[in-house]
Amino acid sequence: MAVAAPATLTPRKKPRQARSAATLDAIFEAALQVLLADGMRALTTTRVADRAGVSVGTMYQYFPHKQSLIYALNERYLEVLAGKVEATCRAQTGRPVADMLAALIETYWRAKTERADVTRALYRSVVEMDNEALVEAFARRVDAATTAMLGSAPDATFGDVRMVNLALVTVIFGTIRNAFERNLSQAAIDALQVELLAMCRAYVELARG
């Protein structure tokens, strides 16, 4: 992420020995597991530390407070997600718009599906803490990648690429999140993906010069 994390949310120190790097990983993993198993409510410092097999004190050597742990957790997740989207955009540069759309939707959809539970759990933690800046930065990064991709399409030139891009990105991401928050059957979800793609393609058909 390109955001300079607020000073208060910055980790206390970086690991210097292999041992402590492992500890840090264990803490992250434990936090995620607790979040998954028992939700945000149960995400207490003691519980995370216990599951990570370390003491609370250790956690406080890396994070000045609980919130910074959660912040870091989200940072990690969004980093990976943004990376995936960017990779897709790079791979689709110069290809037909219809392909771009399919690839973008597929990437995002799969990222959510693969670990729908993690997605949901983390999303809750984002809401609870004030991590809007993180999400904002993620959005900007993705916007840049998709706008560039769309601009490179050989079979379409848009009057206002930025507008078309905003519309597509908002619709796609919003729809996918909405789809996963309702407890739909797998069949319904799959069908929805197809419809979403159809809708985006129809829209682009209209919008291209």
Added chain:
Amino acid sequence: MAVAAPATLTPRKKPRQARSAATLDAIFEAALQVLLADGMRALTTTRVADRAGVSVGTMYQYFPHKQSLIYALNERYLEVLAGKVEATCRAQTGRPVADMLAALIETYWRAKTERADVTRALYRSVVEMDNEALVEAFARRVDAATTAMLGSAPDATFGDVRMVNLALVTVIFGTIRNAFERNLSQAAIDALQVELLAMCRAYVELARG
């Protein structure tokens, strides 16, 4: 809402005198204000009671615990929202699909815009507490209304109305929520609404028999 609220979330008693009805209103209003001003974090029983001008004990006469208060708050909000959507659907019965879509989007969009702050604050409270059942019921209620509306269109018959409806509803609601969670300029938001409508219309054009 059609959900039978879980026993643990049911209010303790119903007001019998005008006095206590006013108290209840004050409590709801206070909870909303606290939520708006300082977020979920600050929503403590004492703070809500203070702002409502009653004592904590009074709150506990109506709600068995904090969570049930928040549950009731969301119930109220979703009730109003669902009512608006249903009204729109009724009004649009038998009209051209294009009009239906415009009306549905307009209704939902306006409901969110009117009090975007309330919407956001409440949404957070929904996520934090486990009020998924409430949201689920809301979704079903809206689904029923919109499906009926779509089925009544004179200028379109759909192979699978339920599928088309699911797609439209998911896209529209998802997009709108996503739009309001990013801090977009008013201009961008307005433009997005237009694009969303265009997209939905293009989709329906494809989907109708």
Added chain:
DNA sequence: GTAATATGTGAAGCATCCTTCAGTTTGAGA
């Protein structure tokens, strides 16, 4: 006017949980 019921009060109990720190263990370099 009086009894019965509804409504309201708020200090105190109880539980939870974040955070610190003085002290111990482990690892790296000389």
Added chain:
DNA sequence: TCTCAAACTGAAGGATGCTTCACATATTAC
């Protein structure tokens, strides 16, 4: 091997906040 810094420990401090209950006040019914 020895020394120093890094890493780790976990009991205890301190703060917050939910919930209760014995009591006070207001309203209604008779």
